[in-house]
Amino acid sequence: xxxxxxxxxxxxxxxxxxxxxxxxxxxxxxxxxxxxxxxxxxxxxxxxxxxxxxxxxxxxxxxxxxxxxxxxxxxxxxxxxxxxxxxxxxxxxxxxxxxxxxxxxxxxxxxxxxxxxxxxxxxxxxxxxxxxxxxxxxxxxxxxxxxxxxxxxxxxxxxxxxxxxxxxxxxxxxxxxxxxxxxxxxxxxxxxxxxxxxxxxxxxxxxxxxxxxxxxxxxxxxxxxxxxxxxxxxxxxxxxxxxxxxxxxxxxxxxxxxxxxxxxxxxxxxxxxxxxxxxxxxxxxxxxxxxxxxxxxxxxxxxxxxxxxxxxxxxxxxxxxxxxxxxxxxxxxxxxxxxxxxxxxxxxxxxx
Amino acid sequence: xxxxxxxxxxxxxxxxxxxxxxxxxxxxxxxxxxxxxxxxxxxxxxxxxxxxxxxxxxxxxxxxxxxxxxxxxxxxxxxxxxxxxxxxxxxxxxxxxxxxxxxxxxxxxxxxxxxxxxxxxxxxxxxxxxxxxxxxxxxxxxxxxxxxxxxxxxxxxxxxxxxxxxxxxxxxxxxxxxxxxxxxxxxxxxxxxxxxxxxxxxxxxxxxxxxxxxxxxxxxxxxxxxxxxxxxxxxxxxxxxxxxxxxxxxxxxxxxxxxxxxxxxxxxxxxxxxxxxxxxxxxxxxxxxxxxxxxxxxxxxxxxxxxxxxxxxxxxxxxxxxxxxxxxxxxxxxxxxxxxxxxxxxxxxxxx
Numbered sequence: 001x002x003x004x005x006x007x008x009x010x011x012x013x014x015x016x017x018x019x020x021x022x023x024x025x026x027x028x029x030x031x032x033x034x035x036x037x038x039x040x041x042x043x044x045x046x047x048x049x050x051x052x053x054x055x056x057x058x059x060x061x062x063x064x065x066x067x068x069x070x071x072x073x074x075x076x077x078x079x080x081x082x083x084x085x086x087x088x089x090x091x092x093x094x095x096x097x098x099x100x101x102x103x104x105x106x107x108x109x110x111x112x113x114x115x116x117x118x119x120x121x122x123x124x125x126x127x128x129x130x131x132x133x134x135x136x137x138x139x140x141x142x143x144x145x146x147x148x149x150x151x152x153x154x155x156x157x158x159x160x161x162x163x164x165x166x167x168x169x170x171x172x173x174x175x176x177x178x179x180x181x182x183x184x185x186x187x188x189x190x191x192x193x194x195x196x197x198x199x200x201x202x203x204x205x206x207x208x209x210x211x212x213x214x215x216x217x218x219x220x221x222x223x224x225x226x227x228x229x230x231x232x233x234x235x236x237x238x239x240x241x242x243x244x245x246x247x248x249x250x251x252x253x254x255x256x257x258x259x260x261x262x263x264x265x266x267x268x269x270x271x272x273x274x275x276x277x278x279x280x281x282x283x284x285x286x287x288x289x290x291x292x293x294x295x296x297x298x299x300x301x302x303x304x305x306x307x308x309x310x311x312x313x314x315x316x317x318x319x320x321x322x323x324x325x326x327x328x329x330x331x332x333x334x335x336x337x338x339x340x341x342x343x344x345x346x347x348x349x350x351x352x
Numbered sequence: 353x354x355x356x357x358x359x360x361x362x363x364x365x366x367x368x369x370x371x372x373x374x375x376x377x378x379x380x381x382x383x384x385x386x387x388x389x390x391x392x393x394x395x396x397x398x399x400x401x402x403x404x405x406x407x408x409x410x411x412x413x414x415x416x417x418x419x420x421x422x423x424x425x426x427x428x429x430x431x432x433x434x435x436x437x438x439x440x441x442x443x444x445x446x447x448x449x450x451x452x453x454x455x456x457x458x459x460x461x462x463x464x465x466x467x468x469x470x471x472x473x474x475x476x477x478x479x480x481x482x483x484x485x486x487x488x489x490x491x492x493x494x495x496x497x498x499x500x501x502x503x504x505x506x507x508x509x510x511x512x513x514x515x516x517x518x519x520x521x522x523x524x525x526x527x528x529x530x531x532x533x534x535x536x537x538x539x540x541x542x543x544x545x546x547x548x549x550x551x552x553x554x555x556x557x558x559x560x561x562x563x564x565x566x567x568x569x570x571x572x573x574x575x576x577x578x579x580x581x582x583x584x585x586x587x588x589x590x591x592x593x594x595x596x597x598x599x600x601x602x603x604x605x606x607x608x609x610x611x612x613x614x615x616x617x618x619x620x621x622x623x624x625x626x627x628x629x630x631x632x633x634x635x636x637x638x639x640x641x642x643x644x645x646x647x648x649x650x651x652x653x654x655x656x657x658x659x660x661x662x663x664x665x666x667x668x669x670x671x672x673x674x675x676x677x678x679x680x681x682x683x684x685x686x687x688x689x690x691x692x693x694x695x696x697x698x699x700x701x702x703x704x
């Protein structure tokens with residue numbers, strides 16, 4: 001496979017040379033590697049071998065796997081560790097993990113001493129095609145997803161597809177939700193290819209490349225999310241509320257499972273308030289139902305869900321703001337939705 | 353007085369029109385005003401009168417006065433308040449206070465929902481001529497000054513000199529330390545004027561203007577502190593260590609008092625390792641001793657001070673990095689200093 005370089009993202013096969021070159025060129029004083037308890041076990045050994053072969057010094061920072069680590073307390077413990085090890089502004093943080101690690105590590109780096117450089121090595125499908133690209137980083141706060149954060153671009157993102165072999169099935173499935181989203185908001189042909197694909201298997205390189213291309217190009221056009229980038233929010237207004245809901249209950253679900261359910265609801269909304277055709281809706285719902293179990297939330301909690309949606313960063317004011325589909329492959333941003341319609345959509349998802 | 357506009361800083365007399373214009377133009381959904389227990393009493397009433405006259409809705413966020421509020425816990429309580437009041441990305445934060453408030457409020461705004469806009473209305477001399485200009489914001493962490501933070505430029509900084517009348521004498525003196533620094537690093541004529549001035553009195557407009565000009569022009573040349581901006585660090589490597597030392601002891605001192613002592617020590621270093629003349633040194637020490645009492649630190653704590661200096665953000669690696677003077681009005685950045693020389697300088701300050 002050739003290196004496919006889009007923006008500052010490199011899709012690599014097995015070569016660690018570009019990373020080593022970067023580490024040596026910069027004559028770093030200190031290198032830190034952030035992992036979680038999963039990537040520590042399954043991914044770190046490969047990186048350690050490479051660094052040790054080249055006698056590059058590094059320190060490991062480890063946090064528990066899972067969304068609950070993406071909070072202010074864990075940040076404080078990481079800032080504390082960096083302080084204790086006298087990390088300077090010239091230090092470099094390598095984030096080795098899924099979306100939780102790149103979100104968390106990016107934020108930790110963005111704020112420590114007003115910003116140190118960081119590199120992302122995403123190890124999950126979600127990380128590779130979504131979370132590690134585009135400079136958004138952040139943590140959850142008071143039960144709200146990514147309530148605190150920054151826009152900070154990594155110095156470099158290196159993608160090694162072989163790490164996908166280490167992924168549990170649910171994590172792979174979670175990543176595919178964003179792949180589905182990329183097709184739905186930007187590319188009808190890609191959608192048709194996905195309809196023919198088996199989403200229980202590892203993605204082929206063409207899928208990785210296409211999703212990285214879509215994400216990168218949208219982000220490049222609008223890094224600070226003033227317009228174009230909002231297309232990426234399809235499924236995320238309602239999806240984030242689901243994710244926050246289960247996080248608050250102490251029963252977190254994978255991001256992509258929440259987004260799949262969010263896309264289900266927002267596709268329904270797209271028929272109700274935009275121009276998505278009923279037959280397109282049915283194809284979308286079939287794809288989601290084929291790959292994702294329905295979430296279980298009692299209707300007595302629907303008002304709590306709506307409260308969560310009102311806290312969404314995408315809102316302009318009190319009204320809930322969604323990105324919808326006007327057709328498959330065409331997203332339409334800044335759709336303000338009445339609470340009544342959201343309720344109707346929730347009933348449709350949870351009872352249909 | 354005419355408006356003196358440098359970058360996005362307006363030095364105003366009494367007119368609130370520019371602020372009101374900005375608030376109305378932007379059709380804000382929500383305005384928040386951050387104050388501390390001092391500015392709540394002495395400055396907020398003026399602003400409230402203006403906002404209420406124009407029927408502009410706002411919410412007040414209040415923290416305790418003093419450096420101890422500039423920490424992660426207070427940030428968390430402010431993020432919590434913003435969340436509870438459903439502040440959106442379109443909300444605006446007005447920071448009404450001294451350097452502590454603009455540093456803290458800037459950071460709170462920079463991180464909340466990945467960044468909301470903020471306006472600075474500095475009420476202290478230090479705030480007007482230093483802290484509120486240049487986009488640095490941040491909080492203290494584990495006893496280290498500004499260990500966490502961001503570079504985030506306020507949408508606008510409005511300077512009302514009349515707020516200086518509300519300042520306690522120590523706070524005024526504290527601000528003058530940065531005024532002295534501006535002269536020492538950039539303008540020998542300005543230094544000679546200051547030698548003739550009474551630093552126990554309110555500064556005249558010419559002093560405010562000249563200091564704002566120096567700070568703004570240095571920052572504009574190098575916003576992210578890669579080179580030129582480091583000139584502003586004169587007195588701050590050793591000065592920050594003094595400040596952190598007293599903060600850790602639970603006995604915080606005004607920033608400028610620490611910086612005055614830091615400039616004393618770093619002027620001495622400037623003779624030892626750079627080209628500052630002995631007679632210039634004596635003029636500097638005389639000015640500082642005339643206006644600032646010597647700090648009291650026991651020599652058994654000198655190694656702790658050096659440890660604090662090693663954590664300084666300005667260091668490239670393990671060695672302590674200072675900005676020194678090669679003459680009055682001329683700063684020289686990135687001077688790496690041996691621990692031995694720092695010790696000698698500390699002995700000179702605390703025993704001479």
